[in-house]
Amino acid sequence: MELVEERPYRFRIERHGDMRVPGLVFASRQLLKDAEKSLEQVVHVATLPGIVGASYAMPDIHWGYGFPIGGVAATDVDEGGVVSPGGVGFDISCGVRLLAADCDRAELRPALLAVMDGLDRAIPRGAGPGGVWRLDGPRQLERILQGGSRYAVEQGHGEERDLIRCEDGGAVADADVTRVGPRARERGLGQVGSLGSANHFLEVQQVARVYDERAAAAFGLAEGQVCVMIHCGSRGLGHQICTDHVREMGRAMARYGITVPDRQLACTPVDSPEGRAYLGAMAAAANYGRANRQLLTDAARRVFERAAGVRLSLVYDVSHNLAKIETHPVDGTRRRLCVHRKGATRAFPPGHPDLPRDLRGVGQPVLIPGTMGTASYVLAGVPGGGAFASTCHGAGRTMSRHEAVRTITDRQLRARLERDGIAARPLSWRGLPEEAPEAYKDVDAVVAVAEEAGLCGRVARLVPLGVVKG
DNA sequence: ATGTGC
Numbered sequence: 344m345e346l347v348e349e350r351p352y353r354f355r356i357e358r359h360g361d362m363r364v365p366g367l368v369f370a371s372r373q374l375l376k377d378a379e380k381s382l383e384q385v386v387h388v389a390t391l392p393g394i395v396g397a398s399y400a401m402p403d404i405h406w407g408y409g410f411p412i413g414g415v416a417a418t419d420v421d422e423g424g425v426v427s428p429g430g431v432g433f434d435i436s437c438g439v440r441l442l443a444a445d446c447d448r449a450e451l452r453p454a455l456l457a458v459m460d461g462l463d464r465a466i467p468r469g470a471g472p473g474g475v476w477r478l479d480g481p482r483q484l485e486r487i488l489q490g491g492s493r494y495a496v497e498q499g500h501g502e503e504r505d506l507i508r509c510e511d512g513g514a515v516a517d518a519d520v521t522r523v524g525p526r527a528r529e530r531g532l533g534q535v536g537s538l539g540s541a542n543h544f545l546e547v548q549q550v551a552r553v554y555d556e557r558a559a560a561a562f563g564l565a566e567g568q569v570c571v572m573i574h575c576g577s578r579g580l581g582h583q584i585c586t587d588h589v590r591e592m593g594r595a596m597a598r599y600g601i602t603v604p605d606r607q608l609a610c611t612p613v614d615s616p617e618g619r620a621y622l623g624a625m626a627a628a629a630n631y632g633r634a635n636r637q638l639l640t641d642a643a644r645r646v647f648e649r650a651a652g653v654r655l656s657l658v659y660d661v662s663h664n665l666a667k668i669e670t671h672p673v674d675g676t677r678r679r680l681c682v683h684r685k686g687a688t689r690a691f692p693p694g695h696p697d698l699p700r701d702l703r704g705v706g707q708p709v710l711i712p713g714t715m716g717t718a719s720y721v722l723a724g725v726p727g728g729g730a731f732a733s734t735c736h737g738a739g740r741t742m743s744r745h746e747a748v749r750t751i752t753d754r755q756l757r758a759r760l761e762r763d764g765i766a767a768r769p770l771s772w773r774g775l776p777e778e779a780p781e782a783y784k785d786v787d788a789v790v791a792v793a794e795e796a797g798l799c800g801r802v803a804r805l806v807p808l809g810v811v812k813g
Numbered sequence: 814a815t816g817t818g819c
Binding site for chain 1: 815816
């Protein structure tokens with residue numbers, strides 16, 4: 344693959360073959376070493392009907408289903424642009440929520456282990472069913488799919504600020520529950536308020552460093568402060584929706600005269616029955632994901648209040664796996680675009696009208712989960728971001744799960760967490776090495792490159808005190 | 814990511 348470094352930390356793949364736009368990869372040479380193969384996927388995405396600007400890749404790019412993880416692609420809705428479930432990923436609405444505690448590390452210290460034990464009991468996690476909410480039937484699931492975290496708060500599981508500080512005010516309006524199939528509903532019914540497994544986690548953290556005092560103050564963060572970060576998605580429901588609609592679109596594609604270089608890129612026009620059906624179901628999964636994080640917030644709050652007398656207030660909640668209809672300038676005119684972000688975080692700049700009023704001066708908070716036992720970051724959107732207001736989403740894997748289990752033992756991992764004073768509460772230690780830091784890129788390098796490339800600004804660095812995992 | 818496979 345021929346890459347031209349057209350400016351620092353921005354590499355260009357010139358149009359060739361069936362590419363409709365170039366590829367633009369925000370990265371360093373070092374980060375690219377681990378991602379070479381996934382550049383083929385950047386090229387594949389550039390062939391999609393209606394794509395505008397470029398096929399973008401963030402610094403944490405790695406191999407994904409059809410689209411790379413760390414990919415951003417925008418299509419022009421009014422020019423036959425397509426929507427592709429592979430551009431969102433299986434874990435629809437996977438995202439991160441950050442809560443700020445009203446105490447610092449020293450104040451929490453005497454109660455930390457009691458808090459961790461409380462979370463260990465209160466946070467449902469791991470594969471399969473189980474959640475903090477037992478629904479009273481399919482009608483209640485529909486209310487969650489329609490109302491997202493707004494519904495959870497209305498039911499008494501949160502406060503008004505939880506909605507103000509959540510992307511889309513806690514729920515998107517365009518969910519179409521009739522497009523969520525029976526299997527997806529069945530799977531979703533028993534998993535409301537659960538973490539899941541793999542790289543999902545709930546961490547107790549402290550703010551180790553503040554880079555931008557003004558933004559940190561607006562976000563409600565200060566050095567030494569305790570935080571809680573929740574990283575999870577839409578569980579089996581989102582997974583099943585992706586499976587169902589990929590199959591449907593794969594069958595329908597030919598009718599629209601669309602051919603793609605990889606069947607995993609199945610897509611139809613946004614403005615088609617299949618496109619609207621997917622987006623309606625995807626929006627329902629987006630609401631499910633927010634409700635999920637809201638209910639885990641509620642569970643964590645009760646533990647912190649009981650064990651430590653500590654209150655948690657929402658900093659922000661943002662997804663890194665979604666497609667959204669947004670307006671952006673393209674060649675000087677404002678166009679309605681379907682922006683696919685897969686393992687990429689929306690990062691609205693200061694002044695954006697969709698930001699909560701008190702954040703408008705500093706830009707949207709961007710929440711970057713690190714790997715177990717490493718740092719996480721709070722970033723902010725900046726003017727002229729360059730990839731339809733998007734940035735990275737995390738560390739990104741370098742080792743396959745298989746390779747990680749083969750090379751890292753659970754004893755090594757356990758010793759490392761103990762050495763670093765991190766109280767781990769895994770559901771089981773077996774399989775945990777899949778998520779060891781060695782299996783991931785260096786998150787510090789990823790966010791440094793994202794900032795250097797002009798995609799976002801660093802606000803704060805967070806380090807773990809305790810981690811709850813599936 | 815995932816009732817960790819078709």
